[in-house]
Amino acid sequence: MKLYIAEPGSKKMLQFAGAEHDRNKVVSALAHIEARSAICRLQQGKSITPAEALAALDALADDLRRMIEQPVNPPVLVAASTLIDRHYLRAMDAVQLGCAIVARDLLAAPDMRFVSSDTDLLEAARGEGFETWNPCH
Numbered sequence: 001m002k003l004y005i006a007e008p009g010s011k012k013m014l015q016f017a018g019a020e021h022d023r024n025k026v027v028s029a030l031a032h033i034e035a036r037s038a039i040c041r042l043q044q045g046k047s048i049t050p051a052e053a054l055a056a057l058d059a060l061a062d063d064l065r066r067m068i069e070q071p072v073n074p075p076v077l078v079a080a081s082t083l084i085d086r087h088y089l090r091a092m093d094a095v096q097l098g099c100a101i102v103a104r105d106l107l108a109a110p111d112m113r114f115v116s117s118d119t120d121l122l123e124a125a126r127g128e129g130f131e132t133w134n135p136c137h
Contacts, residue, residue, distance in 0.1 A: 025067040026112070028099035030092065035060050068107075070099040087124035097125055104130075 043053035079098035104112045114125035114132045122132045
């Protein structure tokens with residue numbers, strides 16, 4: 001969300017996103033749905049205008065076309081279930097981290113960085129061997 005709607009951490013996230021090549025960015029297949037939901041809810045709550053929502057959704061779609069999307073598949077669901085048991089994560093957070101674990105293994109990318117502003121999720125990611133970054137700090 002920080003790339004599409006101004007909020008705490010947006011400036012750092014924009015700098016980070018601009019410095020990384022798009023093909024080095026991996027997102028969960030759920031990222032589009034979660035971001036779209038958040039943007040539409042902001043519009044419904046009148047925090048952003050319809051034009052701002054449309055611009056954010058267009059930018060999101062454009063970015064996602066250039067990134068690696070990790071599908072939510074059986075290995076991701078197995079990983080997510082294990083993560084819930086191990087770290088007591090919320091379901092969607094467990095799926096997000098499960099996607100990262102599966103992508104890291106498939107891409108043979110042991111130095112993959114996990115980016116989030118959710119401290120519990122970052123703690124779990126560190127527990128799973130990820131380097132983490134919080135754009136709000």
